[in-house]
Amino acid sequence: MKKIIETDLLPSRRSFIKHSSLALGGALLSPGAERVFVNNSNNDVIRIALIGCGKRGAGAAAQALTASKNVRLVALADVFRDQLDETFFHLSKIEKLKGQIDVPENHKFVGFDAYKKAIELADVVLLATPAPFRPDHFEAAIAASKHVFMEKPLASDAPGIRKILATGELATRKKLSVVVGLQNRYDPTHQEFVNLIKEGAIGDVLSANCYYMVGNINLVPRKPGWTEMEYQVRNWRYFNWLWAGSPAGLQIHNDDVVNWVKNGYPVRAQGVGGRSAFKGPDNGDVYDHFYVEYEYADGFKLHSEIRHIDGTMKKNGFSFLGTKGYGDLATGLKEHNGKVIWKKNDRIIHNPYQIEHDKLFESITTGKLINDTEWGAKSTMACIIGRMAAHSGQTIEWDEAMQSNVSIVPEKLAWDANPLVMPDQNGNYPVPVAGVATV
Numbered sequence: 012m013k014k015i016i017e018t019d020l021l022p023s024r025r026s027f028i029k030h031s032s033l034a035l036g037g038a039l040l041s042p043g044a045e046r047v048f049v050n051n052s053n054n055d056v057i058r059i060a061l062i063g064c065g066k067r068g069a070g071a072a073a074q075a076l077t078a079s080k081n082v083r084l085v086a087l088a089d090v091f092r093d094q095l096d097e098t099f100f101h102l103s104k105i106e107k108l109k110g111q112i113d114v115p116e117n118h119k120f121v122g123f124d125a126y127k128k129a130i131e132l133a134d135v136v137l138l139a140t141p142a143p144f145r146p147d148h149f150e151a152a153i154a155a156s157k158h159v160f161m162e163k164p165l166a167s168d169a170p171g172i173r174k175i176l177a178t179g180e181l182a183t184r185k186k187l188s189v190v191v192g193l194q195n196r197y198d199p200t201h202q203e204f205v206n207l208i209k210e211g212a213i214g215d216v217l218s219a220n221c222y223y224m225v226g227n228i229n230l231v232p233r234k235p236g237w238t239e240m241e242y243q244v245r246n247w248r249y250f251n252w253l254w255a256g257s258p259a260g261l262q263i264h265n266d267d268v269v270n271w272v273k274n275g276y277p278v279r280a281q282g283v284g285g286r287s288a289f290k291g292p293d294n295g296d297v298y299d300h301f302y303v304e305y306e307y308a309d310g311f312k313l314h315s316e317i318r319h320i321d322g323t324m325k326k327n328g329f330s331f332l333g334t335k336g337y338g339d340l341a342t343g344l345k346e347h348n349g350k351v352i353w354k355k356n357d358r359i360i361h362n363p364y365q366i367e368h369d370k371l372f373e374s375i376t377t378g379k380l381i382n383d384t385e386w387g388a389k390s391t392m393a394c395i396i397g398r399m400a401a402h403s404g405q406t407i408e409w410d411e412a413m414q415s416n417v418s419i420v421p422e423k424l425a426w427d428a429n430p431l432v433m434p435d436q437n438g439n440y441p442v443p444v445a446g447v448a449t450v
Contacts (some may be wrong), residue, residue, distance in 0.1 A: 056448065057375065060086035060133035062126045062145045062148055064098035067162055068139030071192070072102060074365050075137060076111045077159065078372040083111055086118040086132040088125035089140075090244060095119055124423045130155050135375065139192075140389075141247040142255045143167045143420040146174040153189075158375055158427045160368065164190040164259035164391040165384075167252055169415040172392045179384025188380045190371040191387030193267050197370060198363035200355050201268065204340055208272050212344055212352050214335030216272065218311065221265035223257070224318040233293055238426050239433060242293075249295025251398070251443075254418040258301055259394035262317050265329040266305075266397075267390040269313050272331065275397070277305035277313065278390045283445070284401035288320040292438025303397035314398065324335040404445030417450065 056081065061072045063085055076082050084102065089095040099119070102112055120128045126148050130136055136152040138145055138161035145165050152159050159182070166172045182189050195201045208216060228248045236247075247253035254260045270276050282303035289299045299320050305313040329337035336352060338344035343354035374381045392413065400407040421430050434440050 025399065050207060053083065055084045057135060057372065058085045058133045058135060059083065059135045060129040061098070061139065062088045062129055063138060063140035063144075063162075064089040064091075064095045065139060067099055067192075068137065069098040070364065071139050071160060071162065071368070072098070072135045073105060073108065074368040075372070076102075076108050077365060078160065078368045079376070080111070082135075082372065084115055086120065086129040087114055087128035088120040090123055090125070092121045095121060127151060130157060133231070133373070135160070138162065141244070141253045142259065143171065143252055144424075146171040146178070149175060150178045151323040153178050153185065153187060156185055156187065158371070160190045160192065160371055161387075163263050163387065164204045164255045164394065165191070165388050166391060166395075167255040167259075168395065168417065168419050169392070169413055170387050170418045171420065172395070172413070173389045175384060176393075177387065179290060179382060181379055182384060183382050185324045186380055187382075188371055188374045189382045189384050190367050191212045191383035192367065192385075193264060193387060193390065194262055194363035195268055196271065196383070196386075197367040199361050199366075200359075201340065201363070204355070205268065205271055205355070206343075207344060207353055208331060209274075211335075213331060213333030213337060213346075215333055216311065216333045219269045219272070219313045219329060221262055221269065221313065221315045221329045221330045222317075223262040223265060224316060224324060224326040225261075226319065226323075226325070227288065227321040228319055230293070238428050240424075240430060243295075243430050243432075245294060246293075249289075249297055250430070250440075251297055251318050252421070252431065253393070254297060256297060256301075256398035257299075257313065257317050257319060258303060258397040259391055261319070262301075262315055262397075263362055263390055263394045265327075266313065266315055266394060267386075268329050269305075269331075270386070270390050270393065273311065275307060276393050276409065277408055278308050278399040280305045280393075280396045281406045282315075282397055283404075284317075286442060292434070294440070296432050296442050298398075298401065298443075301397065301401050303400060305393065305397065365385050369383070399432065399450040402443035402445065402448045404448075405448045405450075412450075415450075 059075050059082055072084055076084060087095050087099060095335060118132060130152050135158045138148050138159060142164045145161060149161055165175045169339050231245045233242050246355050280303055282301060284298040284301035286299050301317040303315045325421055328339055328341060336346045344352040346352060396407045396412045421428060432440055
């Protein structure tokens with residue numbers, strides 16, 4: 012049975028309509044959920060454009076519109092018209108968003124350059140395409156002086172990350188807000204947990220473990236008339252250039268919490284991985300499992316396990332070991348003798364997907380600007396070096412990787428252009444082999 016591994020996707024059309032009180036973005040906004048109230052006191056309309064009309068993009072648009080009644084969705088852009096139409100249909104059916112969606116036909120843009128036209132119409136741009144498109148879309152949005160929300164991961168390779176970082180610096184100079192969709196940083200429970208560890212609740216932190224072990228990812232069957240580019244873009248989680256690999260596509264959420272605790276990023280990585288379930292024609296070139304060991308400058312180690320295979324044990328989250336104690340978000344922090352130091356309050360419901368948008372629009376209306384670009388880009392890059400380490404079988408140094416000019420993204424993005432990774436005569440794609448693959 013095929014499954015979608017992301018937790019931040021929309022339900023089916025029927026389910027969506029039935030539960031259209033904002034069951035979007037991987038978290039249900041219940042009446043009792045604590046939120047940040049955004050008040051645009053001058054009642055100016057804030058126009059948003061959604062670029063990337065997948066299910067995560069639709070969720071981001073709904074959350075942006077929920078942040079303030081003064082927000083209006085005025086433009087949609089995607090490479091696929093069917094995907095754009097589906098998202099427009101879903102959003103239009105949400106009762107709470109009535110009057111906030113104003114997207115006439117001539118504000119619906121399709122194609123690889125559609126983002127340029129959508130950006131022109133907005134004050135705030137939501138970037139929710141797959142990773143390789145993010146650097147150019149972000150650069151265009153900031154060049155046009157637009158505030159930005161952008162989903163993780165932020166790029167697929169080092170050249171893309173460098174462009175993201177440079178654009179983030181420009182955003183600061185132009186006094187523009189940028190929020191990155193690593194929502195754990197906006198969750199009050201995560202904030203409390205991280206602050207306690209930083210304050211020494213479990214002593215000096217010695218190591219951490221992260222797990223993202225789930226079921227299979229959805230494969231869209233190839234259809235007659237599709238070019239190779241269309242097949243790959245529709246199956247973006249099966250191709251490294253489109254997904255950045257599952258360390259960046261999935262585990263980044265948990266690994267980023269470790270970077271947050273450490274106030275830094277790994278200096279090197281080594282790891283292993285491969286394909287146990289993804290075999291045969293049309294199954295792309297991504298690994299379906301990884302183990303990556305990240306080392307920080309002080310010798311601290313992060314052990315990161317990833318698997319997306321049906322029928323396997325499921326586990327998701329992070330844990331820390333310190334000189335005085337240990338723990339995780341689910342079970343709490345404990346001393347080594349078992350005494351409980353802290354447990355989360357399950358009676359309070361937070362929706363971090365919503366909070367990050369609340370904070371974005373609050374920053375715009377108050378002028379207290381946010382810029383998440385640097386930590387979002389560096390957490391993405393840490394995951395990229397993990398992928399590189401497993402693919403190559405080598406130790407990958409942060410400084411060396413950051414200077415790499417190797418791009419896995421094709422220079423030409425068009426339906427008649429060939430991606431860099433192509434299938435053989437039997438439909439099988441070349442898969443990176445440790446000891447042979449170069450990065």
